[in-house]
Amino acid sequence: MHELSVAMSIVESVEEETHRAGGSSVSEIVLEIGILSGIIREALDFALEEAIKGTILQEADIRIEEIPGIAKCSSCGTEFRTGDHFTICPECMNPYTDIIQGKEMKIKSIKIAFK
Amino acid sequence: MCGTCGCGETDQISIRKPGENQEHAHSHKHTHDGHNHDHHHDHDHAHSHQHTGDHHHGAEIQLEQDILQKNNLLAERNRGFFEAKNILAINLVSSPGSGKTTILEKTIEKINKHHNLFIIEGDQQTMNDAERIDKAGAPVVQVNTGAGCHLDASMVNRAVKKLNPDEGSMVFIENVGNLVCPSMFDLGETCRVVIMSVTEGDDKPLKYPTMFETSDLCIINKTDLAPYVNFSTDKAREYALKVNHHLEIIEMSAQNDEGTEQWISWLEKQTRQ
Ligand SMILES: Nc1nc2c(ncn2[C@@H]2O[C@H](COP(=O)(O)OP(=O)(O)OP(=O)(O)O)[C@@H](O)[C@H]2O)c(=O)[nH]1
Ligand SMILES: [Mg+2]
Ligand SMILES: [Zn+2]
Ligand SMILES: [Zn+2]
Ligand SMILES: [Zn+2]
Ligand SMILES: [Zn+2]
Numbered sequence: 001m002h003e004l005s006v007a008m009s010i011v012e013s014v015e016e017e018t019h020r021a022g023g024s025s026v027s028e029i030v031l032e033i034g035i036l037s038g039i040i041r042e043a044l045d046f047a048l049e050e051a052i053k054g055t056i057l058q059e060a061d062i063r064i065e066e067i068p069g070i071a072k073c074s075s076c077g078t079e080f081r082t083g084d085h086f087t088i089c090p091e092c093m094n095p096y097t098d099i100i101q102g103k104e105m106k107i108k109s110i111k112i113a114f115k
Numbered sequence: 116m117c118g119t120c121g122c123g124e125t126d127q128i129s130i131r132k133p134g135e136n137q138e139h140a141h142s143h144k145h146t147h148d149g150h151n152h153d154h155h156h157d158h159d160h161a162h163s164h165q166h167t168g169d170h171h172h173g174a175e176i177q178l179e180q181d182i183l184q185k186n187n188l189l190a191e192r193n194r195g196f197f198e199a200k201n202i203l204a205i206n207l208v209s210s211p212g213s214g215k216t217t218i219l220e221k222t223i224e225k226i227n228k229h230h231n232l233f234i235i236e237g238d239q240q241t242m243n244d245a246e247r248i249d250k251a252g253a254p255v256v257q258v259n260t261g262a263g264c265h266l267d268a269s270m271v272n273r274a275v276k277k278l279n280p281d282e283g284s285m286v287f288i289e290n291v292g293n294l295v296c297p298s299m300f301d302l303g304e305t306c307r308v309v310i311m312s313v314t315e316g317d318d319k320p321l322k323y324p325t326m327f328e329t330s331d332l333c334i335i336n337k338t339d340l341a342p343y344v345n346f347s348t349d350k351a352r353e354y355a356l357k358v359n360h361h362l363e364i365i366e367m368s369a370q371n372d373e374g375t376e377q378w379i380s381w382l383e384k385q386t387r388q
Contacts, residue, residue, distance in 0.1 A: 002299055005300075012185065013184065017178060095356075105183065106181055107178045107182055109176060113172070114173065
């Protein structure tokens with residue numbers, strides 16, 4: 001369950017940024033999670049729910065924006081959408097492609113409140 | 116961090132050498148309201164803050180920050196240490212029981228004379244693997260992660276300080292047996308090596324692509340058992356390369372000493388790079 005570590009890292013970073021900016025609580029968190037990042041959405045939702053309890057994030061509205069996967073063919077260079085880690089190039093049928101988007105795990109933005 | 120309740124507690128993790136006593140036994144009792152966080156945030160930050168809106172009502176801050184930034188920064192610090200000391204650091208990952216410790220025992224037996232080897236063992240519980248390594252004759256530190264299912268950069272940072280590896284040595288980090296979680300945590304290693312054993316089935320790379328995608332070398336271990344378990348090495352290779360066509364592959368039977376020469380050559384090639 002690495003989602004718990006991920007959730008804890010989110011809480012820690014957001015707490016730190018909020019303190020730094022002089023805020024007292026967090027009203028919104030926007031995350032960007034690539035569909036190939038290895039994060040299971042339901043597990044992250046559950047872990048976050050637990051992790052924010054008793055923190056300045058507990059009232060926050062958490063939005064997760066999914067980033068679609070894009071692979072690039074190592075032979076002909078074609079870029080195409082993909083939902084998994086091993087797709088064949090639709091142009092030249094080469095099985096060796098690299099994921100160039102979809103592995104992101106980011107805190108995009110937060111909204112904080114001041115006392 | 117405490118992997119059980121996520122309370123931010125770190126003293127559940129123990130890091131020690133064979134024969135050393137456990138400094139503290141952490142009993143898992145805490146109240147979950149009003150946590151007393153005591154974090155040491157001792158790294159430099161470089162991010163731009165964009166405050167918009169009225170400070171009396173609230174503000175939006177654009178972060179665009181990697182969620183695992185803290186781990187990644189500390190991993191880079193470990194990497195800097197290894198580079199400065201000319202150390203080859205190898206992160207060994209696999210499912211439980213694929214043969215990581217056995218491969219390390221063989222490696223120590225074969226090359227401990229002309230390269231100094233240092234080992235970090237990661238397991239949820241017990242000193243068993245550290246004791247095996249100690250017997251094999253290499254300096255070792257055991258990290259027990261408790262409920263944690265992977266090593267992270269800060270555990271490795273602490274373990275390395277305790278291990279104090281020599282300049283020009285090799286440091287092997289045996290991760291917690293788990294094919295999912297360790298793939299996301301950079302430890303600052305030079306290379307990542309994933310081990311799959313034939314008893315796990317040849318479609319492992321398709322089922323756990325992230326681990327194979329982030330590794331530099333794949334060892335297919337226990338080939339001596341292949342005839343008994345209907346394992347196709349060709350298929351395993353094909354699947355592994357499908358997920359990561361940069362992956363190098365070595366077939367091995369650590370028990371029968373097959374493929375170990377190839378592994379040693381691979382290691383020596385990495386020290387020259
Ligand atoms: N037949 C056979 N057995 C092996 C081989 N390599 C390891 N084993 C056996 O597999 C079992 C597990 O090996 P370990 O080296 O402890 O595996 P590990 O990956 O370190 O296990 P964890 O640390 O618990 O994740 C032991 O009984 C080994 O003797 C091999 O090449 N062939
Ligand atoms: Mg082991
Ligand atoms: Zn896990
Ligand atoms: Zn192509
Ligand atoms: Zn706890
Ligand atoms: Zn804190």
